[in-house]
Amino acid sequence: MGWQEWVAGAEKVFQISNMSRQKRVIMAVIIFGSFIYIVLTQAVHILGGAPGEPVHPEIRxxxxxxxxxxxxxxxxxxxxxxxxxxxxxxxxxxxxxxxxxxxxxxxxxxxxxxxxxxxxxxxxxxxxxxxxxxxxxxxxxxxxxxxxxxxxxxxxxxxxxxxxxxxxxxxxxxxxxxxxxxxxxxxxxxxxxxxxxxxxxxxxxxxxxxxxxxxxxxxxxxxxxxxxxxxxxxxxxxxxxxxxxxxxxxxxxxxxxxxxxxxxxxxxxxxxxxxxxxxxxxxxxxxxxxxxxxxHTRTAKNPSRTLRLAHHQATNIKPLTDNMRKMGMIK
Amino acid sequence: MGWQEWVAGAEKVFQISNMSRQKRVIMAVIIFGSFIYIVLTQAVHILGGAPGEPVHPEIRxxxxxxxxxxxxxxxxxxxxxxxxxxxxxxxxxxxxxxxxxxxxxxxxxxxxxxxxxxxxxxxxxxxxxxxxxxxxxxxxxxxxxxxxxxxxxxxxxxxxxxxxxxxxxxxxxxxxxxxxxxxxxxxxxxxxxxxxxxxxxxxxxxxxxxxxxxxxxxxxxxxxxxxxxxxxxxxxxxxxxxxxxxxxxxxxxxxxxxxxxxxxxxxxxxxxxxxxxxxxxxxxxxxxxxxxxxxHTRTAKNPSRTLRLAHHQATNIKPLTDNMRKMGMIK
CATH class of the missing domain: 3.90.550.10 (Spore Coat Polysaccharide Biosynthesis Protein SpsA; Chain A)
Incomplete structure (x- = not known):
């Protein structure tokens, strides 16, 4: 059965040509809406969209x-x-x-x-x-x-x-x-x-x-x-x-x-x-x-600060704070 | 030199008997005040009252x-x-x-x-x-x-x-x-x-x-x-x-x-x-x-709670919370 025969069959069953314009619009909206709904849910499913599943691929x-x-x-x-x-x-x-x-x-x-x-x-x-x-x-x-x-x-x-x-x-x-x-x-x-x-x-x-x-x-x-x-x-x-x-x-x-x-x-x-x-x-x-x-101990958070070190270029404080920056302790 | 001679000497130097009543009162207040001050500071010192030192014996x-x-x-x-x-x-x-x-x-x-x-x-x-x-x-x-x-x-x-x-x-x-x-x-x-x-x-x-x-x-x-x-x-x-x-x-x-x-x-x-x-x-x-x-990490504090356990007398929760009380985790 080709799609033309399928449409003719649907015409016979639903008697679309006898329908009022209003009924036809409602029917079109229902069919189109269902189609969109199915496409969207399938897309979410295919892309991994179950609750809490990521939609985009994760970077690993x-x-x-x-x-x-x-x-x-x-x-x-x-x-x-x-x-x-x-x-x-x-x-x-x-x-x-x-x-x-x-x-x-x-x-x-x-x-x-x-x-x-x-x-x-x-x-x-x-x-x-x-x-x-x-x-x-x-x-x-x-x-x-x-x-x-x-x-x-x-x-x-x-x-x-x-x-x-x-x-x-x-x-x-x-x-x-x-x-x-x-x-x-x-x-x-x-x-x-x-x-x-x-x-x-x-x-x-x-x-x-x-x-x-x-x-x-x-x-x-x-x-x-x-x-x-x-x-x-x-x-x-x-x-x-x-x-x-x-x-x-x-x-x-x-x-x-x-x-x-x-x-x-x-x-x-x-x-x-x-x-x-x-x-x-x-x-x-x-x-x-x-x-x-x-x-489940929790460690108190410290703010991540930017330190000004203009006066400490000639002492240990410069390499010390450089190390701290590498460790993520300061910005 | 006895204390009576000392008083007589002081009488001679300061000419106390010639002083007005007002001056005598002021002098008495100064002498008595100095005496109290010396007694108090010495007491604090004797009892260990340097800054931050305990006044009472510590329990160890x-x-x-x-x-x-x-x-x-x-x-x-x-x-x-x-x-x-x-x-x-x-x-x-x-x-x-x-x-x-x-x-x-x-x-x-x-x-x-x-x-x-x-x-x-x-x-x-x-x-x-x-x-x-x-x-x-x-x-x-x-x-x-x-x-x-x-x-x-x-x-x-x-x-x-x-x-x-x-x-x-x-x-x-x-x-x-x-x-x-x-x-x-x-x-x-x-x-x-x-x-x-x-x-x-x-x-x-x-x-x-x-x-x-x-x-x-x-x-x-x-x-x-x-x-x-x-x-x-x-x-x-x-x-x-x-x-x-x-x-x-x-x-x-x-x-x-x-x-x-x-x-x-x-x-x-x-x-x-x-x-x-x-x-x-x-x-x-x-x-x-x-x-x-x-x-100098600091661990976030948890409140010390009293738990109601009426419904948990027949399970592990009773001995578990008894252990927690011994550990100071709950009251």
Whole structure:
């Protein structure tokens, strides 16, 4: 059946020629509107426009990587699963201080691979030096937040760079390993790494210093997660903080469409939903979720200043402030 | 000469009996006033009333101490000078998180003795457990701020407990060792410990993330300290942050009256002045004071809440929040 026959058939069924002009206009509007609607939704779907999915391609820059034995650990059992710690960061006066503090802590952990992912177009040289100096296995990435999200009321910080790290882990991570998101200003008791290391699907534990309840934790009955104790439900299925769970890489790779949405406050929930996770699959850690081994500490912000140094050209203050500028401490 | 002869002599000199009643009253007021003034100032001096010195005796409680080889360090050269790190702290939601983070970092440093001094009448059990678990050499003290200072406009926080630690170091520290003050929320690059270890008098370096200039640093010319680059001069001779210097213990013990005043913002200056220090004696570290190896980071405060838990008696949330109460995270 050609399109002319199809039109003739439609003419017969709807008796278009007998219709009033008004009815014809309404019908045309309905048909044209439906057509536009279908085109637009399909376009959004094709371009990745599910809630929180980016419409434009994201910029991802791989800077450097080292796969090596942690130089600070005397003996590393190569049968031990690797923990891939993902730390998103961005240029600000506290960046080098935070990453130095956290990176040094990670050198005490066996079989770790630290992925530092900057919200930036390029990798910062002081961070490259730090990663090289610490002697850890590491990967250094950069992925800037798409401009469109900077204009939102609640800005989804740290998503583009976590997504870049997620892609790296999916492509390079060992199946026996574990993925863990740890922010640069968090505080962690290194015993938590022992808790998460043998995760088979997704494991969870409490995170201290969160919101209204001063903690965010799974509610556990008979070693099963039955809900969440968190001051901000916000319609979330998984009311957890980013530092409150780890994911087995083999399990991660088996999922069809792993993602993290660009929706502030719903990054964790969106990510865990994309893993097709059920409450009953969650592995309970930290002594039945009764101990706190990680805290959502936040470091007070310092303004990024421009310093006037006319009177300090002949002393140490000139090279000192040059170093500070490289570290992003001043403009 | 008896007092009667003395009065007669005074009568003769001043011709008191010839004076008008008015003159006699004025003279009596002057003499009595001078007498009261001398008594009061002497009393303040006798009771320790120099500026910033406490009028009442301070409460100091020694809780526990362990002198041992750092269990995390494979080989410790016992000829290496010990670094005595003094960390004042106080009960608040972030306390255990901060001390866990800092304490773990210190386990990476050779020949270190950590003095945790609480602003409190008693030592907190979670801190005792932490110190025992870390495997460091340590001393745990408690010394509450005298009540009178809590009512001041600018409260001199962390003085009573630093003074208690200072006394402990003067009585127990090895002469070859070094004293260093490091707050629980500071961030430190552990290479700084190598810089300070061989200090002979007082050594100094820049501290990042301080005040108007984003740094506080000695100004160095020809490897000599000639002044300070600090946004808050405030009439201080030594414009430095508490984390910006280390002191040789032998040098400390040789000084007559080592003290730290209860004057907010002038603790460092008062302490260094009491060491009879001159600018020319200061040892310049951190590559001529051009590198930043310690930052005055500050952790955002969380409110200390009372949680209602009527609905959570049968799950993990009860023991979890009991633990949080012990850690000082909630009331």
């Amino acid at each position: 820059k791989f800077c450097s990587s080292a796969s090596r034995k942690n130089v600070n650990i005397e003996y590393e059992d190569s049968n031990l699963p690797v923990i891939y710690v993902v730390t998103p960061t961005y240029r600000r006066p506290e960046m080098v201080a935070e990453l130095t503090r956290l990176g040094q802590t990670l050198t005490m952990v066996k079989r770790i691979h630290w992925i530092v992912a900057e919200d930036s177009h390029t990798c910062s040289p002081p961070i490259t030096s730090l990663l090289d100096r610490l002697g850890l296995s590491y990967t250094h990435l950069a992925s800037p937040m798409p401009e469109v999200y900077r204009r939102e009321k609640y800005v989804p910080r740290g998503v583009s760079n976590r997504r870049a790290a997620l892609q790296w882990v999916q492509e390079n991570g060992e199946d026996t390993g574990v993925l863990y998101f740890l922010d640069d200003d968090n505080a962690i008791d290194i015993r938590l790494f022992n808790e998460m290391r043998l995760t088979q699907t997704v494991s969870m534990w409490p995170v201290g210093l969160i919101g209204e309840y001063t903690v965010s934790s799974p509610v556990v009955k008979g070693n099963q997660v039955v809900g969440f104790y968190d001051g901000w439900p916000a319609g979330r299925k998984f009311q957890v903080d980013m530092a409150g769970f780890a994911v087995n890489i083999g399990y991660l790779k088996k999922q069809k469409k792993v993602t993290m949405p660009y929706i502030a406050g719903h990054e964790e929930d969106g990510f865990l939903k994309s893993l097709n996770l059920n409450l009953k699959d969650i592995e309970v850690k930290a002594d039945g979720c009764t101990n706190i081994l990680v805290w | 409680k020694f809780c526990s101490s362990a002198s041992r080889k750092n269990v995390n360090i494979e080989y410790e050269d016992s000829n290496l000078p010990v670094i005595y790190v003094v960390t004042p702290t106080y009960r608040r939601p972030e306390m255990v998180a901060e001390l866990t983070r800092l304490g773990q970092t210190l386990t990476m440093v050779k020949r270190i003795h950590w003095i945790v001094a609480e602003d409190s009448h008693t030592c907190s059990p979670p801190i005792t457990s932490l110190l025992d678990r870390l495997g460091l050499s340590y001393t745990h003290l408690a010394s509450p701020m005298p009540e009178v200072y809590r009512r001041e406009k600018y409260v001199p926080r962390g003085v009573s407990n630093r003074r208690a630690a200072l006394q402990w170091v003067q009585e127990n520290g090895e002469d070859t060792g070094v004293l260093y003050f490091l707050d629980d929320d500071n961030a430190i690059d552990i290479r700084l410990f190598n810089e300070m270890r061989l200090t002979q008098t007082v050594s100094m370096w820049p501290v990042g993330l301080i005040g108007e200039y984003t740094v506080s640093s000695p100004v160095v010319k020809g490897n000599q300290v000639v002044g300070f680059y600090d946004g808050w001069p405030a009439g201080r001779k030594f414009q430095v942050d508490m984390a910006g210097f280390a002191v040789n213990i032998g040098y400390l013990k040789k000084q007559k009256k080592v003290t730290m005043p209860y004057i907010a913002g002038h603790e460092e200056d008062g302490f260094l002045k009491s060491l009879n220090l001159n600018l020319k004696d200061i040892e310049v570290k951190a590559d001529g004071c051009t590198n930043i190896l310690v930052w």
